[in-house]
Structures are given as structure tokens and as C-alpha cells.
Amino acid sequence: MDDLYRDHILDHYENPRFHGNLPDADFVHEEDNPLCGDRLRIAVKLSEDHTRIANAAFEGDGCIISQAAASMLLEHVVGQSVEEVERFEPQAMLELVGVPLTANRVKCALLGLKVLKTGLKLWQLQHRNGNTPE
Amino acid sequence: MDDLYRDHILDHYENPRFHGNLPDADFVHEEDNPLCGDRLRIAVKLSEDHTRIANAAFEGDGCIISQAAASMLLEHVVGQSVEEVERFEPQAMLELVGVPLTANRVKCALLGLKVLKTGLKLWQLQHRNGNTPE
């Protein structure tokens, strides 16, 4: 009946993947959604050569959509290359979530991706020595 | 045809009464109408006992209504008692002018009365020794 809260969304919400802490993370980034106070913190461990997402974990509180989407996001990106993550567009994220969302709920679904990408960019700014990407 | 610019108005405008300077004035007050920049300066000579308007003169520039009304006002008040002037209400002034006026033109017609009354009040504040009227 309720397309927004389909089984796979509720499942990710109730049994989040990659949830918790990551003590040996290369970077941790946290943001909130000023609209509703949803908060998300993502920790990422990169591969030794810094080209892949070796592991990740999220932690936060907020609505079903933001938390389930974060779980789905990390399930998707862990093991991927950094380049793949950089190329991962909001539109693809919404397809991953796979339920119809109104404009404000889109922000919830994209919060995780925003936190991940911003965290990655900040890390790159600090680590690509002298070579500041755009 | 044109009720606003009836003959008596044009006559007062073209041949203003009590126009010019009053070197021995007891007080002189000047104000402008921020709407249009009309400017009016009224000088008043009181009787020795300060109870009557012995003489007056106005000077200024502005529209026909403001200048004609000032002329009509001084013609009316010179010789009157200070009390009579204090009791002279805007409504009575508009009747004196005697032509139909829209709201903004009312301000033109009342500029003279405002200048006269404010000038009088300021003079009284300074001269009723110690006894400041409200």
C-alpha cells in the first residue's frame, strides 16, 4: 500500500548494514539536515593505496529514509573505487533507494551521499600534497 | 470648469496678501512638505500683551494651493486673538480654502496652518516663563 515505506526500506532501517563505529577510519565526516535535524556521521577506511573504499560505517539519527538510504549507500560503495564514488550521482542514489520521494524527502535520501562525498573531498584536500583539486 | 483652481484661489495666488518679510516679528517659523518640497515661512508680530496677532507675513515657494491657502490664512488670522488661532482647526481651514481637495492636496492646504501653529507653540514654550504648556 505504502510505496514510500516498502519492505526493503524498512528492512534497511531495522537492520542497518555498516552501522556503528570504525576506529581505524581514514576520515570521519558528519552533517545534519537543517530542515529536520537529521544527523549522519560516516567513517571511511580506504585501501592502502587510497584508491578504494576498504570499509565504512555510519551512525546517526533521523528519519527512516535518511538512515535506510545511508545503509544502502554504504552497502553499495564499500569495495568500490574512489573514482566510482566520485562519479556516483544523486540521481543514481535515488534509483538505489528506489521509492518515490517528494522534494524535501529527497534531501533525506541524499544526506548520506552528501556526507560521504564532502568527507572524501576534505580528505583529498588535505592529502593530495600541495595539489588542491578544483 | 475647474473647481480646484477657482477664481478666488488663483487670485490669492497671483496677488498674495501678507506676503514678504516682517522685520520686527516676534517669531518666524518655516517648514516644508516632504511630499513635494513645498516650503513656507511665516513671521508673526504679536500685540504688546501677547494676546493677539498684530501682524504677519509669509514667504515660500510651492504649489498654488499651499501659497494661496497661506495668503487666505494670514488674511483670516491677523487681528485675531492667540486663543482664536489655537482653536482654529484644520477642518475650518479647509472650509476657508473652499475647494474640494484630495488627501495629498489637503496637506498642501494645511501647510500654512501647521507652520503657524507650530511657530506659535514654540514661541509659547520659550516665553511662558517656567510654565511649559503640555
Added chain:
Amino acid sequence: MKASPACSLDVHRLRVDFPIFATRDGRPVVFLDSAASSQKPRQVLEAMNAIYTSAYANVHRGVYQLSEAATAAYEAAREKVARFINAPAADTIVFTRNATESLNLIAYAYARTNLREGDEIVLTELEHHANFVPWTVLAKERGVKLKFIPITEQGYLNLDALDELLTSRVKLVSFAHVSNVLGVINDAHAIVQRAKAIGAVTVVDASQSVPHMPVDVQALGCDFLVFSGHKMLGPTGIGVLYGRRDLLEAMPPFLTGGDMIRYVGFDEVRWNDVPFKFEAGTPAFVEAVGLGAAVDYLTALGMQAVREHERQITAYALERLSEVSGVRIFGPLDAEHRGGVVTFTLERVHPHDLASLLDRDGIAIRAGHHCAQPLHQRLGVNATARASFYVYNPLSDVDALVTSLERAKAALRIKR
């Protein structure tokens, strides 16, 4: 389900005046977010359209008929607003965009001129950001200290704390008449009197009271009072600042430009009289006329009846919601002391999800922190759900809300 008790307003009849309840393709509109912004009756829209289609020209400066007509309509709206809150004269009413701008005007033009380092401002823990952020900015800029009247566990202001808070350093006390989250109707008269006793200037944020109950600025005795038109059946883009005449006259202007000046030369500028001194540039005069029509509409209903209707529907909502398992209600449980605002959470459900689920049933509630993050911190929650009522909500809207809440629980597989 209980039968809805009788109302003091003929809600079903007056709903006909609100086009939005008819135009949503036949889907029911259960609009429970009037505390954020209210719907508009056709009388308000017609008043504005009438200006645009038959008496439109810029105000104040034109001597031709259209401009005179527009100016007269604008100033008549000022008179109506003044009468509505029993202000002593129309020229104590300054038109702004919204309550937020009114409060900023006070912060910029009054407080920045009159408060000094070491002075103190008393607010409360339940303020909307509009009556919080302007003061934090001032506090930082000027070294002024902010203090807060705390709230009790039941969601009332703890006025016992005033004795300690109201020191001789307190120069300004600013507070919400009615909280947009807790719904609590604060004892504004008492706070104003206590503040005046120590010589502080008082600001009442009446955004949630003027639309919903009789408010009399002279009876309150406050120095400033602010509210927004869009929350009281009026259009967007128009707000009100009431100020004591002598204070307004002594204040420097805030925004400057055309209309608010008496004389401008290259070397000298002289300000216009109050209230024009505070209305720089072309004002939102059509919106002011719309607000005037809203005031007429509310006056015809009677603000006492409006309040009574809201008391009834609020009491009913408190009763019905407390029957739903997992619901936690914030603020006083006594509708006598509560405006038409009921904020709550549902266990295990984020307010955002709740709002989305209810929206499926055509029920509009708000979810989030309602621009009162500090209060939410104080309450220990990130976000809440809020249902708020106005003249057009029949008691059956509460029934629809409760039914939909139960459906939401079912959809989220919440057992009881």
C-alpha cells in the same frame, strides 16, 4: 470514537470562504499547519485583487486619483490593525515583511542604540529562532549577556526564576506570548509588569497569539509587540511592529531610502515622522490591504469565539491523542493554558516519516524543530510532530489525524 462536541464557530459554514478546501481535486485537505502559515479566505484575496485591478499606483507620493486611492487603502489598513490590537494610534503601527523583520528592526534600531556592554537581555527557553538569533548576534557584537526564563517539566515558563533573572543590568525582556511548540499561553501581563518594575523595555512576540485570541497592547503594557500577517489569514510579505510612540520617535531609522525621509541634501538628511521613518522604499501596501481584510474577517468572527473554538479543538486533540499508544505530548495538558498547537512524538517513528505517512491521507502536519532548536535541546528531542489548528478546522480533523496515526503505525509494522 467519541462524538465531536459543539463548536463556538460555525466552522463548516466559514470553510466555504476558503477556496483551498474546494480546489484540491476533491481530495480532503486536513490542514493542521496553521501555526506555520494559515490559509486565506476569498475576502482577503478579493481585497488585494481589487487594489490591483482598480486602484493601483504607488502610495504616498502621487497626487492623482489612483495613487490617492491606494494610499487611503494602505492607511486604512494601518488603522484596522491598530484597532485590532487596541494600539493607541495608527502611527504606532509599522508595517514590515514579517515578525522576523519586526524583531530585527527592534534589535538594530532600538537595542543597538540603547544597550551597552555588560547589559543583559532576558529571553525564554521556548523562543522561536526569530526571537533568539537576532539577540545572539547582538550579544556577540556588543558584549551583552543573554539569560533565559526556564521552562518547567509541564512546559510552563517558570516565573519564579524572574526574581533572580531581573537584575538591574537587564535592559530588555523579549518573549513569545504563545509558544509555537509547547502551545503554552504565557502570562505576558505578569512578565511585562515585572520587567517594567526594573525599568526594562519589553518585547512581546505575538506571532502565535494575535491570530488566535484577543490581544490588547495597552492592557499588556508592553513597549513593542510583533506579529506576521500570513499566520492570521493575511497574505505573505506583510508583518507588523507595534511600538510605543516615544520609543519609536527616539529610535534612529533602520532601513533608509525613499519615503522615510523628510529632506535629503548632499550634506544633510532629515527623517520623516513615525511610522514612515521605518518604512523605506515602496511598502508592501497591497499586502497591508490584504491584512486589513483579514483583520475585518477575524473581527467579524469575534476573537473571543476564535479562542473558544481553538480551546475546544485543542482540548479534544489532547484527549484523543493521549489515547494513542506511543504518543508523547509536549507542553501543558490543560487547554485553558494552551493555544491551538499540539506538539507530540510517536514512539519509534521519526516525525518526518510520520508527516510523510499522514500526507498520504491528505493530512498536513509539520515535522522538525519548528524553528525552536534550543527548546528541542531543552526537551531532549531532535524533532517533533506538530498539529496546529485555526478557525477552519472542524473537530473531525482531529479524528482524521488520529485514524491516520494508527494507519501509520500499521504501515511501519508497529504493533501497539
Added chain:
Amino acid sequence: MKASPACSLDVHRLRVDFPIFATRDGRPVVFLDSAASSQKPRQVLEAMNAIYTSAYANVHRGVYQLSEAATAAYEAAREKVARFINAPAADTIVFTRNATESLNLIAYAYARTNLREGDEIVLTELEHHANFVPWTVLAKERGVKLKFIPITEQGYLNLDALDELLTSRVKLVSFAHVSNVLGVINDAHAIVQRAKAIGAVTVVDASQSVPHMPVDVQALGCDFLVFSGHKMLGPTGIGVLYGRRDLLEAMPPFLTGGDMIRYVGFDEVRWNDVPFKFEAGTPAFVEAVGLGAAVDYLTALGMQAVREHERQITAYALERLSEVSGVRIFGPLDAEHRGGVVTFTLERVHPHDLASLLDRDGIAIRAGHHCAQPLHQRLGVNATARASFYVYNPLSDVDALVTSLERAKAALRIKR
């Protein structure tokens, strides 16, 4: 009387869109005061009524459908405005009440943060009070010096003076794109380039240009540009500030409260992103939607065609008015360099009286100093009369003006 030459707009056809020309009890409306504020086509009123009657709720914060719909309409209006002036992105557009508030925002949030004692601001002698008074207040408060680009006898800006004026102390240059009195179209591109060469920030007051001709902020290269909705077929209560993104981001906020924050705690406040950082409280979002509809209307007409129509009617007015004995016209006599504004005096007749007399014939012109007192001082007159044109004025309105002027002279017994 000469025959009216052909127009580039189908004025008689588009006039049908403007209800005011039909509703004044059959009396003709010769509306020649669009420089003060323009009339509105039904498309603009309908766009606003549509929001109020079918998609109304407070914007940004609601997750239910009505609020999402209102928010989408508001942000779509921002996009339209951005495209209209070729702004690089919608988030460089801040909605304000009017051009006056936009200029004050720059003065408060940009200039007060970036200008220091001894710095200089360059304005021109022909500014509207809105682009004059905020700077005089700042100058007095901060010890900043104001300098003015002078006007020539013909009413052009004397750009030769720039060499001397643009010293290294000049931090800000602010000027009208088109004068609301002289009508002169200033060479904004040249002034901006010269100002940028010395590192000054540039502000263009486009109140009289954006409604009347194509304006491209990227081609101009200016840092800020402001205008009002009500002068361009839009409603009252909405204005625009365009700002360079990096400047907007670096600026502190101006008004504070709800919506413009990201986080508010008792001890810390974080601002929202641009442009929301500058839009505190409930915005005039319905008015923004109305402005969006006005932009659509003007875009459909084509701004090039709008300009061409105004050039034609202005040329015709300059020609016809100079035939009336006793008329003195201010500003350039070449319509190529002039917007649709013709300011004049009639010998021996005060402009106020003239406006009243013309009003008898249903002709609305403005009389006074048009919020440009310093310029009037410079011109050596207290007040002037002004006829201004827009898309809905046929050339025959000029004929009506001239006929009525002659009648006025007769009424005042002026021989020739």
C-alpha cells in the same frame, strides 16, 4: 497633431491583459507613472491566486504536499529571475521586499564589514534616495567619504571625472543604471570596468533598467545588482538582490531568525547556505511567484521589443512636449540614450498643480522630487513633473498628455 508612428509591441492587444484599464468606470486611464510602480497583467494576479487557492503552505520546512508545491513554485521563481538577468545560478538571487531593502542589505552586510574609516564610496549626482541615504548613514557612522560622479548640462554622467574620482581609497561604486528623473541610460559597463580596474566593488541600481530593457549581469560584470518587482509588472512586496556568489558567501547575514540558519543552540549558531542565509523568516513567496509570472510575461513580449517600444514613445514624447511653449525638459533629448521617463516643468505652474489638473482628465503623472532631492538641487528646481511609459502605453497617451497640458494652461489663464 501628428499621426502616431507604428509601435514594436502590439500595445492595444496586450492592454487587454491589464484589468485596470477596463475597470475604472469607463473613464480613460492614461497611466504615465510606471517609473513609480507599474500596473499588473492578469497573468501575474492569477499566478498568485493559484498559489493561495490550491498550493498554499509555508515554504521550505514542510514535508507534506502543499508545502512541497509552494516551495517548488518559490524556487522556480528564483530560477526565472536568475535567467531573466542572466545570473550564473539561481542561488545568487536573494529575494527582498524592494530595491531599497536590497541596497540596505549591501550597506549593512557587505559595506559595514568591508569598509573602514578613510575609505571612499563613489555615487553619482543622479541617485534615487534608495541609493543615497543608506550610504550617507554609513559614511557618518564609519567615517567613510562619499564622492559623486557629476552630471553634464545635457544630463549625462560626466565619466571624464572618473579618472580623478577613482582613487585607491575607493572601495565601492554604486550607481543607477537608468535615472528615474533624467531618464538617461548610463554606460554601466564602462563604469563597472573602470571601478573594477581599481579593485572597487560595484553595485548597479537597476530599478529603472531591468523592467525596461535587456540586462545581463554577467555581461555588465557587476558585483551586485538590485531591482523591485512592482516596477516590472510584478506585485508589491518583492525585490531582488543579485550578488556574486563568493561575496554573498563571505558576507555575514543581515536579518536573522528562522530559515536562514543551519543550526541554533544556546551557545552556537551556524548560518544556512546562500541565498537562504539572507532570507530570514517566512519570505514573501507568493509575491516571488507573482514576480516569476511577470518575468514570463516580459520574456514573452521580448525585452528587446519592450525597449524598442519605449524608445519610440519616448522619442515621440520628447518631440511633442518640446512643441508646448513653456515646457522645459530635463535630461538627454536623444531617446537612444533615454529610458521611458520624461521629466519636465511648465513655466509658471507648480508641478503639483499640473498633476492635479491633468488628473481631472484621467492622466496620471507624478510631481515632486521623485525621491531624488539632491539631483533636484543640482538641477536648481524644487520639483518637476514626470511622465513615464511602459508596455501598455500607446503613443496616443502622449497626445492625451499634450492636449491636457494645453488645457491646464488655459485653466490657469496662462496665455502661451
